[in-house]
Amino acid sequence: MLTDAELLRYSRQILLQHIDIDGQLRLKQGRALIIGMGGLGSPVALYLAAAGVGELHLADFDTVDLTNLQRQILHDSHSVGQAKVDSAMVRLSAINPGITLVPHRTALDADSLAAAVAAVDVVLDCSDNFGTREAVNAACVAARKPLVSGAAIRLEGQLSVFDPRREDSPCYHCLYGHGSEAELTCSEAGVVGPLVGLVGSLQALEALKLLAGFGETLVGRLLLIDALTTRFRELKVRRDPQCSVCQAIHHQGSHDQSQ
Template structure:
């Protein structure tokens, strides 16, 4: 690290769990962020601020006025722009030393698998089950750690999956395909600050994974009730019959 980097990351380097060695690890690390909306915006911004050296940001959507209530990577001037492009500009202004690679197209299963295998951690910040299942399958195949977040109305969820390590379940163990609910922010609404909380926690868990620090246990789903400001944990188990990660 040069003097400017030592100053930029000084408050993080002060932590004994990070130190200069840990900051060097972050600078050499990479993350793929799928979805740049309410969750992906804060997740990407905090990873860039923390000095994760390479961020691949993926979203094929464009910025809409209704996004601005919660998607903090964008402002009014970004309306109509592609989210991947607009977010990339924002991140580069925040930290020019971080390498940002935008993906502005819908990724196929094979492309997802290729990208997941090319990074150290994947953050699923998407807003639909089809994408979540596809991202999960790619991470299971490549054995890439996955930090999964969700937020709707006044409830948020966070889980970390570590494929190939012990008896870690996968997202498909938690939500069987075909059994998902038709729930979205557009249909059900969401309070503005909630995705910021969950997205920031996704960034935190990704940083801890990259540093080799203890993360959310891979057999736990963390649920946040924003109305009551309460956190709950739900124990997860690996499904031996899971079509994605089950034993065959």
């Protein structure tokens, strides 16, 4: 049940007929894994904590650097040198002491990533490299957990939702394949702060929809953001029947059903 204090804290959210008390209860019971406490993970964590998502699992093995502060709004000048997860926990606890925070301070290998994904209801990929995104996607497909994936670099952002619980949903690998060897990072190419804030805020919104069960998510759609001209484009994305990640899981599912 929601306490009187929770009813007051989340009252503006509860007023929405799409959420109401039932939706707020689902958020309170919800568990989200946020991978990366940087530019994208900052608004994701802040908004999910403020919205009352009951359990946030925070994963990042990095420490706060002075160059992060231009866009990683979860941290401040006093956080420089601290583990990002520790800095995040201080801030999020101050925003909402009623939620549970579960830290992952070391890099997640295949086994620990699988366990971390299995322990939650939704995963938000806020990482900054293709290898991590591929590993997170594979873990989510294997565990049949929805994945909210965002990215931003320079003045361009993108966002989609991959939900392996749905037969029609593509996965990250369906869309990007094996990626590009010429992948750039923000430290090499640069990025404007409000853009990662925008993408991260949209990731948080998609996660709230998945957890509370309202609205239409970005499954099967890729949202492209051009910050230079403030234009948004949407592309349809279909599941690749030859996708090696999807195929392996669906074959396993078929094998399990036949036994």
